[in-house]
Amino acid sequence: MVSADRPTVVLVHGFLDDAAIWRPVRTILDRRGIATEAIDLAGMSGLPAEGGPYTLRRYTDDVVALVDRVAGPVVLVGQSMGAQVVELAARERADRVRGLVLVTPVPLGGTKLPGEAIAPFKLLGGDSAAQRQARLGLSVSFPVGELDRLAEVGAKIDPAAVPQFVDGWNDGAPEGAEPSTFAGPVLILRGAGDGFCTAELVDAGVTARFDGAEVHAIEGAGHWAHAERPEAVAGHLTGFVEALAGGRGNTADGVEAQGWTTAFEKKTASAFGEAFAPGVRLRATTLYRPVEGAEAVQQVMAAASSIYESLTFTQQATEGRREYLEWEATAFGGTSISGVTVLAKDDEGRIAEIAIHHRPLQAALTFSAALGEKLAGVVDAEHFYSA
Incomplete structure (x- = not known):
């Protein structure tokens, strides 16, 4: 729209x-x-x-x-x-x-x-x-x-x-x-x-x-x-x-505001869905196994964006159809989390593969458990860590 x-x-x-x-x-x-x-x-x-x-x-x-x-x-x-x-x-x-x-x-x-x-x-x-x-x-x-x-x-x-x-x-x-x-x-x-x-x-x-x-x-x-x-x-x-339009609130200088970054500001499933190919596949250190399909990935990403208290994309690089985004975030009362997101796009520029690498490990495990709670009954619980 x-x-x-x-x-x-x-x-x-x-x-x-x-x-x-x-x-x-x-x-x-x-x-x-x-x-x-x-x-x-x-x-x-x-x-x-x-x-x-x-x-x-x-x-x-x-x-x-x-x-x-x-x-x-x-x-x-x-x-x-x-x-x-x-x-x-x-x-x-x-x-x-x-x-x-x-x-x-x-x-x-x-x-x-x-x-x-x-x-x-x-x-x-x-x-x-x-x-x-x-x-x-x-x-x-x-x-x-x-x-x-x-x-x-x-x-x-x-x-x-x-x-x-x-x-x-x-x-x-x-x-x-x-x-x-x-x-x-x-x-x-x-x-x-x-x-x-x-x-x-x-x-x-x-x-x-x-x-x-x-x-x-x-x-x-x-x-x-x-x-x-x-x-x-x-x-x-x-x-x-x-x-x-004033939509660069979560991107540092030199990083393009785009569908992926702005979706984290909107924090809705539909915002992420605008950028995804139908068969998009999500892999992450917060997931035991990949999540596949646009609808399921939209739900996971919307839930993830709602957990972050702050999120800034700090660096960006592009190689062919792959885009690499470094980011820094806080969650759970100020806990620092950082990582790298790799987006692979199809011929039409839609995101077909997502790989999200989080650090440190304890924060990633806590994040996975929080995702599992938010997505209970929506995405299979076996995808997430349970404390």
């Missing part, structure tokens, strides 16, 4: 792409109660028959028109060329835009590549094989199905339109020569393996223009991080939106 206290996330695609490229990210955000809108830019894969002009100014006007149709505040998210567009749109609607997220961004001032370097890009219109090869060359793990889909829809783009797209992102906008006037929070996500918008280009042409922008590299991703690692991008977006 979408939460009314969160801003709507408006997603803007990049060069040659379409709004549908955001579907995996939108699916995850929708599951977490975050409203989204995505736009098709004129002349590109989603609207190949839409007439020009195909300029940053025209695309900015189109995004501003979408913002005006959305109720309440928004977060603007743009990828590649789309990052240029959303920054310009934020200037136009500073009163509505709560934050900016720039994914593998092209600098607003343009890439300023020489003619011989951009010539191959200008020849991509109507050539599905060349578009496919271009995406493969600048990505690390582009999903094959999405690669095929984009090649098919991209073949319909008018070849005469593509040079205009290229000139737009290569020349950039005059505003890019100065520090950004956007005063809100900014999150920059770059692909760790992006050979186009490299760390050097992003640092010099994008990050340096913002005051206090937060920057993260998405491992296992190139220029299309949102298609290659949608679960990671959605995780960063969730944390960004939750922070704007």
